[in-house]
Amino acid sequence: KQEVTQIPAALSVPEGENLVLNCSFTDSAIYNLQWFRQDPGKGLTSLLLIQSSQREQTSGRLNASLDKSSGRSTLYIAASQPGDSATYLCAVPGPETSGSRLTFGEGTQLTVNP
């Protein structure tokens, strides 16, 4: 059974700092990994989808890397801003027969202080 772990559970940084969020998964036979953002009381917004054949995916100040062999992904946020404050979740699909069902980590709650 796939298990996804995110460390740290919470992170507080001053504005402008570069930061890294970590995600690890137990079964490396994945097709892709998805990073989401969740604001309080809201749904999840997809940030980046990184395919298993890719090592990195970038969107603006966000960069996600994927190392399947070690079962790890990182989300790098450059020049953090107070508006980046949210919970960040990573998720992976199961084996081919499980379709697009995802297993989620519990998330990292990020606070960026002005």
Added chain:
Amino acid sequence: DAEITQSPRHKITETGRQVTLACHQTWNHNNMFWYRQDLGHGLRLIHYSYGVHDTNKGEVSDGYSVSRSNTEDLPLTLESAASSQTSVYFCASSDKFIAGELFFGEGSRLTVL
């Protein structure tokens, strides 16, 4: 713009009552999912559907049911609500059967008293 909407956004009900949470998507996605989110457990899959008339159980399906009569809708029914079903429920859809990108609704907060 295509979207996925859930209703109601907030509901309070009593133990034993039947409750239905609606999910409607205009993405024309075949794949739809229901998750619940609880502190300490993260997001857990309740039911999912890969097309009209297709429904499947997820890891926490006891006490829940779904039906898929068209592409756009996947209502989630709690047959007899229990306090343990107090949670935030999220509907999601995906364009691909295998490893598709998931798009989420805003969630429905359910309180069972």
